[in-house]
Amino acid sequence: MIVVACPGQGSQTPGFLSPWLEFDGVAEQLAVYSEAAEVDLVRHGTESDADAIRDTRIAQPLIVAASLIAGKLLRERSGRFPDGIAGHSVGELAALVGAGVVSAKDSMRLVGIRGRAMADAAAQTPTGMSAVLGGDEEAVLARLAELGLSPANFNGGGQIVAAGELSALAILAEEPLRGTRVIPLQVAGAFHTSFMAPAVAQLRDAVGGVPSADPRITLWTNRDGSVVESGVTALDYLVDQVSSPVRWDLCMTAFADAGITGLIELTPAGALTGLAKRGLRGVPTVAVKTPEDLDAAVALLNGDAA
Incomplete structure (x- = not known):
């Protein structure tokens, strides 16, 4: 079983989107995502400094957009979907797209709302x-x-x-x-705690009109590492997770119980593959940090890795 992991906030670095813009269609995709999230993703992903992209309003849409782009290119190159997928914190929005629960455009609209709501909640108390x-x-x-x-x-x-x-x-x-x-950590607030309660209400209102489908591949939730069978449930968990702890430890336990044979972390990668080396010892991993890493990811996904 090959699992794709979508990273969370704090994994972004200045200019990390630049090499992805060399691919046909990516600039156009980012324009659509920017409009949905109400964030200039190209500018912030190529020009903005570390302080600017630490802003929750900017960081969350940037991270999800990067994972969506890398995930789409991985599917196109490999010709297949992974066996399972999960996201860490805001990465769950990218995971829902990868599992076929929501559209990429709806995901980007939701992450824009989530980022703004969490930034506003964080501003109430240092x-x-x-x-x-x-x-x-x-x-x-x-x-x-x-x-x-x-x-x-x-x-x-x-x-x-x-x-x-x-x-x-x-x-x-x-x-x-x-x-x-x-x-x-380079984040702007106490995420996944009671300090984020005001953001929960805003996000719950936002997901009310979002169409969803049941996952077409195995989808795990940060709530408790369990498999989510329903698209509606996945969105409910996504909302609750804003003020609840992320149980990535239980997700990794679930990966192991499911017989994971490889883990691919989408852009901006590194943090989750690092955790996997300690929590999933012996499982091959690929961190897709730049487009050059796609070949190794395709090889692992298609069972051709050495």
Whole structure:
């Protein structure tokens, strides 16, 4: 079973869309996606600096658009769909397109609304996120609770992402638990926590009129790593996930239980293949960071990888 993974926020880097614009039709696709998301994707994906693309309103549409472009080219080159798909956080919007649940244009409209709503929610209180690497999980969770922080992402491989007020995150970094390392993340708020409650209501209103179909390939949810059978359910989970923890650890467990034989991470790739090397040891991975990586991804998808 080959699984495609769609990355989440924080994986973007300045200029990462530039090489993809060399392909016929990509500029036109991005124009359509830009209009739907209300973000100039070409400008921000080729010219904007790191600070500009850290803005949630810009970052989320950029990431989903890049995954959609890479996923479409992968399907065209390989002539097939993967066996299963999942997205990390905002990457779930790209995964829904890959699974045939919603159209690319509707996905881009939703990610534009999601990004703006989450940015507005984040602006109400100065918050952020930090990755906690290593340590005993129970001890880490107890420390977060002590500081008034929430576990926003259970990423597997000994990584939990803490989220909450910046003052508490500063204490976590200054006084880390023994055996842990704390790395601040380049995001603008405490995503996947109660701080995002205002964004949930906005996104729920937005998905109300979006047509959906049941997944045509296996689709896993960040909610609990389970397989989603219904398009309507997939959209419901997508909304709830804005203020609930991302259980990527359970997604990787589900991949293993399903007999995963390879994982392909779409653009902007790197974070999820890194987690897979620890959480899915021995499973071949390909990170599609640039168009040059498509050949290796096609080979893995078609069973031709060495």
